[in-house]
Amino acid sequence: MKTARVAYKGNIHEAIEWYGKLQLDTGAIVSEDDVVWLPPIVPQTIFALGLNYADHAAELSFNAPKEPLVFLKGPNTLIGHNRETFRPADVTYMHYECELAVVIGQSGKNIQEKDAYNYVAGYTVANDYAIRDYLENYYRPNLRVKNRDTLTPIGPWFVSADEIKNPMNLTLRTYVNDSVVQEGTTKDMIFSIPKLIAYLSSFMTLNKNDIILTGTPKGSVDTKVGDTVITEIEGIGRLKNTIISEPVYQ
Structure with missing residues (x-):
């Protein structure tokens, strides 16, 4: 549904x-x-993956990580479909990240990979913007990169897990002003959804409405004030967002 x-x-x-x-x-x-x-889910913990696609890691001149690179995001970052994200006036590079968002449906700890999908309620689309100017280290993104207000549009739809036959074989695309700038597939994730759930639950309890943002493929392009950005995932939806200047937002 x-x-x-x-x-x-x-x-x-x-x-x-x-x-x-x-x-x-x-x-x-x-x-x-x-x-x-609004965001289709009222989130609990928001996990975000860095460098979870080998082509994106190579694009940034990094080796693929040997274990999941995970950081946390606050709920202040999330906004809904057709909303606005502000770009600080002093930055030189701010790019989109089309990501499959996995929504946890029930609490669990020490979940085995073979059982992982039993804990998934469904999926949505996320656009987890990054501001490269503020990045101190791609392996340890700081708060100003990934926890800024409005920086993560999510939605429009929550799609229940039973409607997605194979979440590890979905096409992702990003459009900026109607031109395709990014295209990839979830089958190219370094760490699959079951591996991520098993990894996270090995040291902490996952809870209902936790969200895992699973990373983005290559194709990062700087976006400017006035750009319309659409992130699209096969079978899940098209998420539209507009970039505005910080003074307008304030």
Whole structure:
């Protein structure tokens, strides 16, 4: 099932697709442009993977990591579909990262790879922007790179796990102003979804609504104020975002 979270007339609703429109949990049918899109999941812990595609690691002149490179993100970073992300005025390189987001459906610890998908509720699309100017070390991204407000659009849809036959064989694409700038496939992840779940749960409990952002393939391009960025994952959806200047955001 495909669901979304939206704000409409001052209230928050769950919604489903309805012939090009949205059906709210009240039964009302509304236009997609009449709502404010929210992150489709209210997150618990947000895990993010660095360098989880060998081609992206090579693009940045790094060797592929031998174990998952994981860092944490705060919920302040997440915004919904059709929303705006600000670009600080002083930066020289800010790029998108189209990522498959895995949503955990139940608590578990020491989960075996063979059982990992039993703990997945579903999937959504994330665009985890990075500001290279602030990067001290690609193996240890600092707070200013990955925890800035508005820097991670996510959505529009949460797609239940039963609707995705093979999450390890999905095409990812990014468009900037309608031109394709990034294309890859989840089958090229260095650490698969089951491996990531087994790794994380080996030393900590994973909980319902934890989110794992699984990394991005090669194709990072600087984005500018005014750019419209769409990150798309096969079978899951198209996430639209616009970059604005920091003074406008403030």
